[in-house]
Amino acid sequence: MKSKSKPIIIDGIDKKILRALTADARTPILEIARHVGISGAAIHQRLRKLEKSKLISGSQFIIDPKVLGYSTMTFVGIYLEKAADNEDVIRALKKVPEVLECHYTTGDWNIFIKMLAYNNNHLMLLLNNKIQTIAGVLRTESIISLDQQINRQIKI
């Protein structure tokens, strides 16, 4: 079987690099270099290879929404009038900054979103004024996350 694009081959050194940098994107590269026994420049070249392969899609500082006062995380299932309205609804949802994720899903709901709010009252305002007013949205069902116990990336 032929694969269209080069398969990514990551060896033990790549894994160590990825484990260090997925835990802390500003881990000194020379520290990793000393740990695995090759030069900093070599680590740097491997990183460029991993970025080119798209395995690494970027790096981010992580902001804790709770410190900004967002204490309510909610999953919202959205029913559309017609599934074909999808694209316009997505466009409208992108304009609501509290919407963090948006999925097109199987099951009863057409669209499934993850959303932040300051509190339950704010959540109600967002649903009433920002989500349910989008053309094509029929109704919504909310599932409030009372506590998030796991939050991680896939293991390397």
Next chain:
Amino acid sequence: MKSKSKPIIIDGIDKKILRALTADARTPILEIARHVGISGAAIHQRLRKLEKSKLISGSQFIIDPKVLGYSTMTFVGIYLEKAADNEDVIRALKKVPEVLECHYTTGDWNIFIKMLAYNNNHLMLLLNNKIQTIAGVLRTESIISLDQQINRQIKI
């Protein structure tokens, strides 16, 4: 009203720092410094302040699971025999690396998780052999994400 811990005051410079580093955690600090007109050391001190306030909870390289072959993302609602089993179930879920998020939620389900699988067959194996076999788990309902159109952090 008195607040127990010092409220975080972020000015325009802090916002520019955060916007740069949430987009790319390895943005050169001196580049930000030149852009806002203060020294690199001053940026560094502000970063330490933001970390100390917990507004920044860390930094990560982002791995794209698709490049590793994980083409199926699924949300799974879990019914427990008794809500009190929660803690043990969470402990078991933490041992399943494909589980990326886990929430304790309102609504019919007790627990709600986000999970990766290579394909639908792998998803079935994970549900049958890893999730539904956990003591206390009654049954599950799966919602497959056919496409994720939004994935972002809260805006600063």
Next chain:
DNA sequence: GCTGAAAGACTCGAGCG
């Protein structure tokens, strides 16, 4: 795919206003 070296950037402590 690696090394070594050089230029630029990061980080931290000391000290100024």
Next chain:
DNA sequence: CGCTCGAGTCTTTCAGC
């Protein structure tokens, strides 16, 4: 307290193997 300056360390690039 928030800033700048400077010294030591780290990052990044490039030539060479």
